[in-house]
Amino acid sequence: MKPRMFLAGLLIFAACSLGLALAGGGGGNFDFLTDADRKGMQERFVKEVWPLLQRQGKEGCVGCHNGKIVSSLKMSGNAENDFRMMVKAGFFIPNDSGSLLTRIKSKDRKQKMPPPGKGEPWTDAEKDVLHKFVADLDKKNQKKTK
Numbered sequence: 001m002k003p004r005m006f007l008a009g010l011l012i013f014a015a016c017s018l019g020l021a022l023a024g025g026g027g028g029n030f031d032f033l034t035d036a037d038r039k040g041m042q043e044r045f046v047k048e049v050w051p052l053l054q055r056q057g058k059e060g061c062v063g064c065h066n067g068k069i070v071s072s073l074k075m076s077g078n079a080e081n082d083f084r085m086m087v088k089a090g091f092f093i094p095n096d097s098g099s100l101l102t103r104i105k106s107k108d109r110k111q112k113m114p115p116p117g118k119g120e121p122w123t124d125a126e127k128d129v130l131h132k133f134v135a136d137l138d139k140k141n142q143k144k145t146k
């Protein structure tokens with residue numbers, strides 16, 4: 001192998017390892033949830049959080065994030081499937097800049113969800129429902145890491 005190609009290969013390998021390390025970092029995808037916790041939290045999600053995401057049709061979270069807009073958050077409209085997708089993709093990580101909670105609570109017009117002028121902003125009580133849900137999910141996940 002030519003030295004140049006070797007170097008390029010090495011760089012690609014390093015970049016991939018870094019990508020893997022970042023993706024798996026800190027149990028962000030909630031790998032430490034037990035099956036029972038996962039099931040319990042899914043039931044809670046369907047009852048408490050899903051109605052908030054789903055209301056207001058096209059102006060709601062689910063209606064707009066239907067896969068046709070440019071966003072990494074693509075919802076199918078099926079509560080259980082969307083819960084599993086969001087857990088896996090890290091949308092419930094408490095302080096992540098791309099998480100549901102952060103975007104709903106943001107004061108920055110460019111970050112805030114729903115986008116200003118599109119649909120009703122969430123009330124503080126509604127934000128609290130999501131906040132508690134995210135905190136509990138995080139707690140159940142951490143418990144298993146120790």
Ligand code: HEC
Pocket residue numbers: 053058059060061062064065069070071072073091098099100103104110111113114115118119
């Ligand atoms: C009218 C359409 C619309 C509505 C309604 C809407 N969003 Fe968004 N959302 C977007 C677009 C477009 C983006 C990508 C651009 C950006 O980052 O702001 C986005 C980005 C996001 C992101 C970051 C993911 C990414 O693509 O980086 C999250 C999380 C999010 N929205 C959650 C929500 C939640 C929760 C609601 C309901 C409270 C909601 N959105 C309502 C259009 C919408």
